[in-house]
Amino acid sequence: MLPRRQVLGGMAVALASPLMAHAALSIARIAVPGDVADDLPRFLEGRDVATLQHFRGPHARRDVMELAFLLREMHRALPALAVELVRIDSYERLLIELSAGRVDALGTSAWQLDLAQAGTTITRSSALLANGEFVVGMYTAPGNQAALAVRKRAQLKDLTVVSNSAWTADWNTLGKLGLKQVMDVKTWNQMVLMVANRRADLLLAPFPAKPSLELVHEGNTLVPVKGVSVALIGSRHLAAAHTPAGRQIADKIFPALAARVQDGSLRRAYTECGFRNPQTAKWPLINPVRA
Structure with missing residues (x-):
């Protein structure tokens, strides 16, 4: 049942x-x-x-x-x-x-x-x-200058991204970006906390429908890397x-x-x-x- x-x-x-x-x-x-x-x-x-x-x-x-x-x-x-x-x-x-x-x-x-x-x-x-029509943003902590400066794929290679390996489209897309480290994190709450606390640099998320484009979750605020987006494969x-x-x-x-x-x-x-x-x-x- x-x-x-x-x-x-x-x-x-x-x-x-x-x-x-x-x-x-x-x-x-x-x-x-x-x-x-x-x-x-x-x-x-x-x-x-x-x-x-x-x-x-x-x-x-x-x-x-x-x-x-x-x-x-x-x-x-x-x-x-x-x-x-x-x-x-x-x-x-x-x-x-x-x-x-x-x-x-x-x-x-x-x-x-x-x-x-x-x-x-x-x-x-x-x-x-x-x-490729499911387009998302790369989100980071407001003070993470290395992540905020990303404009090209090559600039991602030394950054750490969090995702969930069960999210096949996200995981496959990140696997093709040439990243050195993609961390397998099982809950959204933990992902946001890790990025907010600078234990990881980036996560992928749809852009919210609000002018600031900020992602707010349980008191933590993440901001998009402006001027660039990611197309999920599939x-x-x-x-x-x-x-x-x-x-x-x-x-x-x-x-x-x-x-x-x-x-x-x-x-x-x-x-x-x-x-x-x-x-x-x-x-x-x-x-x-x-x-």
Whole structure:
């Protein structure tokens, strides 16, 4: 039995209100981290997900936007399919439960390399973010002048970076940058502390959607290395299990998402939610990646 299941009652009504009284109503179990489930209603602020026109707001961010975007497309293409959000806070567990068919689909995107480990037990969508489109910053302590001076890849060779080897895209990307030392640190809290206390020089993190671009975590403030960014290697996709509801999502929703990629509306949503930060959009990549 999966822990901490949450039926998103209001969303189920929004997705399938004409049929909610029928006992045989189909339900899609959509797996999401708990914080995404919590922030979705804050992001919506009473709006009906079915009629969303933009993805801006104080609680907007990439993973919340991806879930809202998915639910909007489900309302349009599968109006009789109700939604149950299954809260799973471990990225690795999300993939395990999907592969086992205990959930029907992911509610936020995952890396292609990780999804490939599931083999033929799942179907993945076309790329929501193509190879190299997931762009992040290099963050350091405000007084770390050596890190703040980095503008070229060669300047990274004597610096220490912290990451988690389980984060395949980050780890693979750092492995190709020619760094002498990448430290395997298992928690985000520990990473931030190590960089803040100058026991490491850098970590990778998405740029926050705020003017200062500062990263603040439990009283510690990190700042971006200005004028340079990093493209993570790999593409990101949604995925569905080979369950009845999962097959409906793969057959009806994944083509709709591919169309939204092609017409630019998904890219616009990534910009509106702050993932594509206009302040850093023209910062050159330290590691240009071919799509």
